[in-house]
Amino acid sequence: MKRRKDVGYFCNHSRWAYPHPLTFSITSVLFLCYNLDTIKNRSLFFGLIASFFSLVTLTGVFLYGNYLHRNEGVKIVSTPTPTLTQIQTPTPTLIPYTISLINAPDEIMEGTIASFTWSINGPPKTIHTTAIYYGSISSSADLGNHILPTDTHYTNVVKDFIKGEYSVPLQFVANEKKMVPGNYFFRAYAQIDELNLWTEEKTFTVRPAPKYEIKIINYPQKVSQGENTSFTWEIQGPTAETGFTAIVASKESMSGVLDTQVSVSNTSYKIIVNDFMGNKSQVPLRFIGNTKMQDSGVYYFRAVANINEKNVWSPEYSFTVE
Numbered sequence: 001m002k003r004r005k006d007v008g009y010f011c012n013h014s015r016w017a018y019p020h021p022l023t024f025s026i027t028s029v030l031f032l033c034y035n036l037d038t039i040k041n042r043s044l045f046f047g048l049i050a051s052f053f054s055l056v057t058l059t060g061v062f063l064y065g066n067y068l069h070r071n072e073g074v075k076i077v078s079t080p081t082p083t084l085t086q087i088q089t090p091t092p093t094l095i096p097y098t099i100s101l102i103n104a105p106d107e108i109m110e111g112t113i114a115s116f117t118w119s120i121n122g123p124p125k126t127i128h129t130t131a132i133y134y135g136s137i138s139s140s141a142d143l144g145n146h147i148l149p150t151d152t153h154y155t156n157v158v159k160d161f162i163k164g165e166y167s168v169p170l171q172f173v174a175n176e177k178k179m180v181p182g183n184y185f186f187r188a189y190a191q192i193d194e195l196n197l198w199t200e201e202k203t204f205t206v207r208p209a210p211k212y213e214i215k216i217i218n219y220p221q222k223v224s225q226g227e228n229t230s231f232t233w234e235i236q237g238p239t240a241e242t243g244f245t246a247i248v249a250s251k252e253s254m255s256g257v258l259d260t261q262v263s264v265s266n267t268s269y270k271i272i273v274n275d276f277m278g279n280k281s282q283v284p285l286r287f288i289g290n291t292k293m294q295d296s297g298v299y300y301f302r303a304v305a306n307i308n309e310k311n312v313w314s315p316e317y318s319f320t321v322e
Contacts, residue, residue, distance in 0.1 A: 095122055095123050096122065097120065097121070097122035097123075097125075097168070097190075097192050097195065097197060098120070098121050098122060098197070099118060099119070099120050099121075099130075099188055099189070099190050099197040099198070099199055100118060100119050100121070100188075100199060101116075101117075101118045101187075101188050101199040101200070101202065102117040102118055102119055102171070103115070103116070103117040104116050104117070104132075104186070104202055104204060105204045106204055106205070107204060107205045107206075107207060108179070108204070108205075108206055108207070109206075109207050109209055109308075110179070110180075110181050110206055110207060110208050110209035110308075111178075111209045111308035111309050111310060112308075113175050113176070113177055114175065114176045114177075114179060114204065114206075115173065115174075115175050116132045116158060116173070116174050116175075116176070116186075116188070117171065117172065117173045118130075118132070118171070118172055118188035118199065119169070119170070119171040119172070120168040120169060120170055120172070120190050120192075120197070121168070121169045122168060122169060122192075124167065124168070124169070125167070125168055125192065126165050126166065126167055126168075127165075127166050127168055127190060127191065127192050128163065128164065128165060128166070128191070129161070129162055129163060129164075129190070129191050130161045130166065130172060130188070130189065130190035130191075131157050131158055131159065131160070131161055131162045131174070131188075131189055132157065132158035132174060132176070132186055132187070132188055132189070133149050133152065133154035133156070133157050133158075133186060133187055133189050134154055134156050134157075134158075134184045134185060134186035134187075135152075135153050135154040135155040135156055135184065135185060135186075136155075136182055136183065136184060136185070137153035137155075137185070138153065138185045138201065139152040139153045139154060139185065139187075139201065140185075140201050143187070143196070143198040144196075145194075145195045145196050145197070146196065147196055147198070148196055149189060149196075153185075154185070154186070154187070156184075158174045158175070158176045159174075160172075160174035160175070161174060168190075168192075178309075179206045180206065181206045181207060181208040181209075182205070182206055183203060183204075183205050184203065184204055184205070184206065185201055185202070185203050186201070186202055186203070186204065187199050187200070187201050187202070209308055209310070210237055210238035210240075211237060212235060212236065212237035212238075212240070212283070212305070212307050212312045213235075213236045213237060213312070214233055214234070214235055214236075214245075214303045214304070214305055214312050214313065214314040215233065215234050215236065215303075215314060216231070216232075216233050216303055216314050216315075216317055217232040217233060217234050217286065218230070218231070218232035219231050219232070219301075219317060219319060220319050221319050221320065222319065222320045222321075222322060223293055223319065223320070223321050223322070224321070224322055225293065225294060225295070225296055225321055225322070226292055226293075226294060227292065227293070228290055228291075228292055229290065229291060229292070229293070230288055230289065230290045230291075231247045231273055231288070231289055231290075231291070231301075231303070232286065232287070232288045233245075233247070233286070233287055233303035233314065234284070234285070234286040234287070235283040235284055235285055235286075235287070235305050235307075235312070236283075236284050237283065237284060237307075239282065239283070239284070240282075240283050240307050240308060241280055241281070241282055241283070241307075242280070242281055242283055242305050242306060242307045243278065243279070243280045243281075243306065244276075244277055244278075244304075244305065244306040245276045245277075245281070245287060245303070245304065245305035245306070246264075246271045246272075246273055246274055246276065246277055246289075246303070246304060246305075247271070247272055247273035247289060247291070247301055247302070247303055247304075248264055248267070248269035248270060248271050248272065248301060248302055248303075248304055249269060249270065249272045249299040249300060249301035249302075250267070250268040250269045250270060250299065250300055250301075251297055251298065251299060251300070252268040252300070253300045253316065253318075254267055254268060254269070254300070254316065255300075255316050256316075257313075258302075258311075258313040260310035260311050260312065260313075261310070261311070262311060262313070263311055264304065264311075269301075269302065272291045272293070272299075272301070273289035273290065273291045274289075275287075275289040275290070276289065283305070283307065287303075293321040295321065296321045296322055297320070297321055298318055298319075298320050299318060299319055299320070299321065300316055300317070300318045301316070301317055301318070301319065302314045302315070302316050302317070
């Protein structure tokens with residue numbers, strides 16, 4: 001007679017070291033199938049079948065729970081979809097125009113030339129005006145690109161390049177003559193399209209020219225017609241050079257002080273002693289010249305000399321030709 005294997009046999013030889021719901025369920029089914037012929041109560045049989053399906057459900061829940069526990073903290077990282085970024089072409093950098101003062105006087109003497117040098121740099125272009133603007137009142141504030149010369153206190157301009165066509169970049173040299181003594185503020189200026197370019201403000205001084213004086217030392221009060229007569233005069237003042245000095249006379253008086261800008265041609269005087277015309281002489285110096293008067297009458301005369309582009313006049317005197 002064969003010995004039947006009981007439930008304990010299956011439990012002890014199961015693949016799990018500890019009781020497991022699935023082990024128990026499978027064991028129960030095997031037990032029922034093995035002992036089907038001994039079961040007399042069918043209600044018990046169907047109850048066991050219901051219990052089996054319940055245990056299978058619980059086993060599924062148990063296994064799913066274990067799965068979630070083992071995968072806790074695991075994140076699914078998705079690979080980002082690559083996107084296309086449009087690369088914009090960089091805007092080219094514009095090279096600005098600049099104006100720079102290179103050379104200018106700090107101090108000059110009245111009657112000498114003031115020379116200014118400046119440059120304009122930038123891309124090649126034709127401009128139509130650039131100059132030195134100056135005046136006795138400062139415009140020291142920052143002059144922006146919108147400031148025109150008429151918006152400043154500068155009342156004078158060196159006009160060498162005030163109007164024309166000039167291809168920049170270029171260096172400019174301009175000169176100013178006959179400047180009145182005083183202190184001046186100035187800037188170099190250029191207009192390029194709608195831009196007004198200015199250098200920083202600088203200053204220079206025009207010193208008064210040394211004073212020169214002509215004195216009549218000796219002259220005749222009465223002379224005869226056709227008689228040789230002499231005049232002596234002296235130029236006093238700092239060392240300088242003159243290429244013109246003479247005695248001038250007229251029957252018409254021009255009394256009073258004559259300005260240094262007045263030339264002989266602006267008066268009624270005529271040159272009567274011309275010994276030193278066209279000859280350069282160093283002053284201070286005394287001069288003696290001779291003449292012959294052909295017409296009788298009363299003559300009014302002066303000594304005159306041109307020094308540093310200015311005419312220096314003596315006071316007016318008179319003599320008579322009989």
